[in-house]
Amino acid sequence: MSTPFPFSAIVAQDELKTALIAAAIDASVGGVLIFGDRGTGKSTAVRALAALLPPMKVIADCRYGCDPAQPSSWCTECRAQSGKRVRATREVPVPVVDMPLGATEDRVVGALNIEQALSAGVRAFEPGLLAQANRGFLYIDEVNLLEDHLVDLLIDVAASGENVVEREGLSVRHPARFVLVGSGNPEEGELRPQLLDRFGLSVEVRTPQDLDQRVEIVRRRDQYEREPRVFMAAWQAAEDRLRKDIVAARRRLPKVAVPDAALRWAAQLCLRVGTDGLRGELTLIRAARALAALHARAAVSGLELAQVAPAALRHRLRRDPLDESGSTVRIERALAEQGTELG
Numbered sequence: 617m618s619t620p621f622p623f624s625a626i627v628a629q630d631e632l633k634t635a636l637i638a639a640a641i642d643a644s645v646g647g648v649l650i651f652g653d654r655g656t657g658k659s660t661a662v663r664a665l666a667a668l669l670p671p672m673k674v675i676a677d678c679r680y681g682c683d684p685a686q687p688s689s690w691c692t693e694c695r696a697q698s699g700k701r702v703r704a705t706r707e708v709p710v711p712v713v714d715m716p717l718g719a720t721e722d723r724v725v726g727a728l729n730i731e732q733a734l735s736a737g738v739r740a741f742e743p744g745l746l747a748q749a750n751r752g753f754l755y756i757d758e759v760n761l762l763e764d765h766l767v768d769l770l771i772d773v774a775a776s777g778e779n780v781v782e783r784e785g786l787s788v789r790h791p792a793r794f795v796l797v798g799s800g801n802p803e804e805g806e807l808r809p810q811l812l813d814r815f816g817l818s819v820e821v822r823t824p825q826d827l828d829q830r831v832e833i834v835r836r837r838d839q840y841e842r843e844p845r846v847f848m849a850a851w852q853a854a855e856d857r858l859r860k861d862i863v864a865a866r867r868r869l870p871k872v873a874v875p876d877a878a879l880r881w882a883a884q885l886c887l888r889v890g891t892d893g894l895r896g897e898l899t900l901i902r903a904a905r906a907l908a909a910l911h912a913r914a915a916v917s918g919l920e921l922a923q924v925a926p927a928a929l930r931h932r933l934r935r936d937p938l939d940e941s942g943s944t945v946r947i948e949r950a951l952a953e954q955g956t957e958l959g
Contacts, residue, residue: 621840623664624854626657628824628834634907635817635927636665639707639795641906646816646899647796648772649759649807649931656821658799662755666712670861672751680790681711681750687779691790696849711752713745713794717761725781726765726788727742730780740957746779756802759798760807767811770796774814813892816899816922818931820944865909873903873915877958881921888950891932900928918956925951 619677625632635648652659666900681692684705685697697703715724726744745754756762757770762770773779779792800817812818826828840847882897882904904920911920930943 619844619848620663620667621660621837622848622851622855623661623668623870625836625840625851625856626661626664627836628829629657629661629821630912632821633665633820633826633926634923635798635819635903636661637664637862637910638903638906638924639816640665640862641909642869642902643793643904645906647814647935648800649812649815649818650797650799650821651802651818652799652821653823656781656823658821659755659757662753663795665711665929666753666864668855669710670859670863670939671707671709674751675703676706680747681708681752682791683740683751689791689793690789693790699727705852711749713749713752713754715745715754715756717758718754719745719766720763721769724769725779727783728786741781741786741788743790744779746773746794747790749794750791752794754794754796756796756798758800758804759800759811760805762811764808766862768806768845771814772813774798783959813895815902817927819927820930835840864912865906868909868912869906872905874905874915875958876917878904878916878918880923881918881954881958884928885921885925885950885954888954889946890934891929892934893932894933897931900925903911903928922951922956 623633632648632650639645646750652658673679673684675684675690678691678694680694682690682694684703687695690698694703706732721899722744724745726742726747729740729742773792774796775933777791777793777862779788779790781788798807824833843875879901880920882900886896886900888895900921901916903924904916907920908916913920926944926947929947933943933946
């Protein structure tokens, strides 16, 4: 298996990188929706970030990657073994699981292991993609083409953070907390509003139009493919710095204050642009707090709020028949009017 392209070596795509880092610091930010052109490094960025993150500690014999430090979220099997013996732990890489468009529901949620049922007469559960993605990333390419029944399933699991399977004589409950990352081309179909709203951040990725950027992208990719070890070594220091920054941000996150002025700023911006519901404010505050932690700031400021506002709000705007401007333009216009000063 080849080593993923270094996250630090990705040229441009600043909004995408910022959104992924914010979600990695604070999973409550929600998933990241990436709409844009093909061949712009969407999946590359997701895999690169996962490879950058420090390995996670899991219960050694758990099939679902349960967190030893979070007994309240353990699966059915780990709960049953709790207190009977000391559970060994091990470290594993942060998983990135691809969910193909043609996946069946059994493949996604898990199902009865037919081989064991036929050969040994045992009702054994075979974990699905949701189990594999626990505490990592679930990546869906062409998410706007996902079948409706899988959309409904993902909405339920994303809301609860738990996968419950009760069928064929099985009763299984296991954690399924992951950063949902979807990518697609809006020209090929719209995403269902119910799932769209479940993504915390939405970013737009476009093919770079700057000549120097395009040359640098091609140069780095070519170097990576011809001499991957040399290329990785050249970017190792930058990767180590970013990893340390993310780990430190996770530690600082609970201590980052969100002043009332920041809450009012977020609510005022959402009123200006006309967002649906209150998830816009919540996501905006959470993402801004993650960036403040990354920048080692004690409290959320207008700078972080303005930086993540387009990604947090562009997919939550109501259509305005009197305004033909795109969502991003409307948010940028509102930001220019409101400014970054907290009242």
